[in-house]
Amino acid sequence: MKVIAIAIILLTGGLLIYGVEDMPGWGDPDSPASSHVSPKYIKEALGKTATPNMVTAVLGDYRGYDTMGETAVIFTAGIGCILMLRKKRKGEGD
Amino acid sequence: MATHFAALIIVIPLIAALFVPVIGWWKKGLCYPWVVAVLLVPLISSIGVLNRVIESGPFSYYLGGWAPPWGIEYAIDYLNAFVLVIISVISLIVSIYSKKSVEKEIPEKVVPFYTLFLLLVTGLLGIVVTGDLFNVFVFLEIASLSCYALIAIGRDGAPLATFRYIIMGTIGASFYLLGVGYLYIITGSLNMLDVARLLPELYHSRVVLTAGIFMIVGIGLKMALYPLHAWAPNAYADAPSTVSGLIAPLMTKVAAYMMIRVMFTVFKPVFFIEVIPVTSILTWMAAVAIIIGSIYAIAQTDLKKMLSYSVVAQIGYIALGIGLANKSGLTGAVLHILNEAFTKGCVFLVAGAIVYKMGACNINEFKDLYRKMPFTMSAFLIGAFSMVGIPPTCGFFSKIYLIMGAISADKWIFVAVLLFSSVLNVVYFFRVIQIATFETPMPDYGRDKAYEAVYMDEVPLSMLIPIQIMAAGILLSGIFSSKIISTVIQFVIPVGF
Amino acid sequence: MTIKRTVNMTKQSDDVIVKTLSRLLIPFMQIYALYVIAHGHYSPGGGFQGGVILGASLILLAITYGLDNALRMMSERLNTILCSLGVFIYAGIGLLCIMLGGNYLDYGALDKILHVDIAHARSLGILGIETGVGIAVMAVMASIFLDISTGGLPSTKERDQSD
Amino acid sequence: MLEYIISKYNFWVYVILLLIGLYAMVGKKNLVKKLIGMNIFQSAVILFYVSIGVKKGGATVPIFLGNAHAAHGHGHAIIDVASYINPLPHVLMLTAIVVSIATTGVALAVLILIFRRYKTLELDEIMKIRKETGV
Amino acid sequence: MIWQLDLILCIFIVICAVAAITIKDLLAAVIILGAYSFFMCILYTGMGAVDVAFTEASVSAGVGTVLFVAAVSKTKRRSKD
């Protein structure tokens, strides 16, 4: 078990360290992540949604579908726990 | 409303799932008809979507009215629509089947069971329909979480199998998420088509390479590809029979869909063929999966466990088709997704029917089963034919395409593997059929003991009809396979093959 | 060394300090959670955080005053209905947008019934979905906690029998 | 070399955390430890995403701090992109955090089911029990 | 944020993570995991992700720890590794 674990983390770690090298610098304002999609959110969010908190605007509106999925995930977890653990009591349902 | 079909595919099952607890509180018996009625909606919508794609080509739907890449987009092309139809058909059939089986196996948990059933279908449909990399993760988690909960209420060893599944599944999902993050850091976008547009200039960046490997490994974990398959057999075998009838055909196939999507839409095929040799590694892994899965399947005495190892082997077929990365190989893979969905659905439902009647499914106790349950077992026979690859079942055609793919890729060893695996399939399926059919106490004329009559003891119609529909689906998809290929699957193949 | 005795987290605490302070704290926690939901537009926060704080207030009640008292405030059935209701508010607003002629979740279409301009319609739509998220998250967090801490037997009598 | 390490230290930290989490998930025998590892693993991924969003050079939190009503309508002219941090990774990570807690909840429920059946949470002991009972 | 401070924070985080997976008392491990989440939350605040930090503080460090404590109190407190 331990040997497999160490082999796996060596592999993963090697790959990750290999990948870090070509990454854009930390906090670079011109990196693709900050210059392709997100500027439009920053520029538009207030005007289009009247919401000063851009995170809320993107969360609720631009990517609202993700958030709905996330709420469904929470709901799934709740019902899953009920399914797995809750025992039926007498005199409930039919 | 027709333009919103794509949205309704997801939304209606989700909203319906919310009503199940309320309905179940009012009257428990209404849950089942409600679920069946609701699952008709995604079926109709997905057929509508497929129709529209066939008529007027791929289209997209902007959620929230925001244009991609800023908002989330449904990008529906032939592959999406095809897999959507498969999922909605299978889930409808399994939901019809579920009534008696659930009432017998988990009578006190019907209400949350059906809620999670609908949520699982929602998650699977959501993974397939969306065109956004992160959105895939969210729906993957819906599907996985409902899957965990549904598996955990199964047979004796189910919780431990589930725990293993949770650990492996979380690693898989997180690796996928990490890969998406790497793609985001280098391209700045999350939309699949947008990323695909931006990526080719960056193919020689190490970040893209890492992203590709992490995504493939993550999806491979979810797909139960050979070295990463450890969670699958126990989880499928220990789940309640309705649940294994739903997740064995669909969960891994959806992951296979994701793999096709990532390898051929997000990344262009040239990346995985030329820049990093993932495809050739994939084919070798798939070949090992086919052989090892089949051998493990032979070693099992429990029918469901045997079928679960068979899932691992069959996933190898799809991975082989993807890994061959040529036209007939990919056609074979996509056709095999269809074939697998029907075949595995059929045989797992049969296993469920046997569990329903006998309480367990140890192969050695199957004596006279063919006489007791002739209709069920004939469906099983068709499933076995398809698994082995006997015409006119669909398995024959998908296997032919895979072999043609292997030939045109000049990899004769895989041809040998495919043929050898057919032999192995014959071994493990015909062992079952032999016990069920021929190993019967023959009338012993030497003694006075009378011939022991075997009465027909068939499962209820609500279980039998879905099984027959599945078997019919295997035959029909085999007979019409050339038509399916010419109308849908040939457009799935990416340009450049 | 294993500790055999399992600790019952959801029985009434007998510490007067903890009890009194949580009694005084819970209403303020709840109002703070609602504040977080309502002001997600202007400051950090939103449905999830607010919902989790609301759920935490219920969990605190269950830990300090015992499960039965917590269930008196939020029964299992109400809890399940609130789970559904929260997600339904979200998905229902999306469907409402379809009915008003927009795409799914396109809150801009809500301006026809809200009589404000599109930007403010979107803002109100976000508020609506955040409310739904808050309700769902609160109910689910409380329900998961109750299930895990009692092992699925929230009513006291049967729990005493089984332990 | 040192400068190189320091310039990307957030990435190194995330790699280390991810490996710690992965090790615990695969190598530890206690199931609760596996779950703790899972939490660390997921939060490492979250740390990675949040690090993507950082923008140097006077950028602040992605909340418009001026008078919202005055800016509304002609916001295009006022808002300077360089002065706000990229909000998209934050949005994604809100989702991921909630997903991780949901997974943890389900996993803990499964854990209780396992404990009910085997009365232990050590993987090797469970395997021994399974071998003895043949389940 | 001053990078020295950030570095110290990172070291604390790594120490917390290692401690959480090595301590044999599961309750202590779980509480350390909560501390780990709080350090993470400070780190996020330093990076300007206030919403994420808020969520991490309320979700992971708050409810997550409570759920873990509930589960540990329902099962066993000692671990062998």
Next chain:
Amino acid sequence: MEVTILVQATYKSFQMLDEARDKATQILDTAARLTSETQALHRKRIEAIFTGAKQTKVQLSRFIATFIILFGFWLFMSGHYDVFHISIGVLCCAVVSHVSHNLLFANPRAGDMRVIVKRFITYIPWLLYQIVLSNFHVAYLALGPKRLLDPKIIKFKSKLESDISMVTLANSITLTPGTITVDVKDGIYYVHAVSKKVAEDLMTGEMEDRIAHIFMEADHVYVQDVFDMAPIFVELK
């Protein structure tokens, strides 16, 4: 026989308390009565929290008081004073005060709110003064000769009845340097004191009297339980 036992007991109690036997009995009776009273009160209080007070009038007044307090809190936090946000605030406060108005005013003995607030505000400076005084004392202890340090746990029964006053006392004790409330159980305080002087200061009961004054508690007999009473009790029986 009885007489000799009684004489012995009296002798011992004289030794311990310098008081007559009947007085000791009286104290013990009072203590017993108090304990049962507080327990009954405590039970009633817990019931009252969740079943709710029966009288709608009381309930309504509690609702309104909770609403006002919560709404003040909301306005303090909000910072957006337009019609929309204030109406949301009113709605939220109404919901919360409907759900938990029994929590904030659970104490059935709670008297006039205004008097309590006024007295509480006048209590704060005194508490601060005490804190400063004990700060100097603790500093002296820390810097001065070692032998003055005499940590011990003292135990006393308080005359306070409502939970809120008990908590105020416990927290005031903890706030004062040198003393820490370890536990409160059925009205009995277990306090860790760092030196003898601190313990004696506490035992004068001034703080307790003031808190009782704030919350308008009835004056009961003050039972000091510095000495262990158990052996006397056994003897008396």
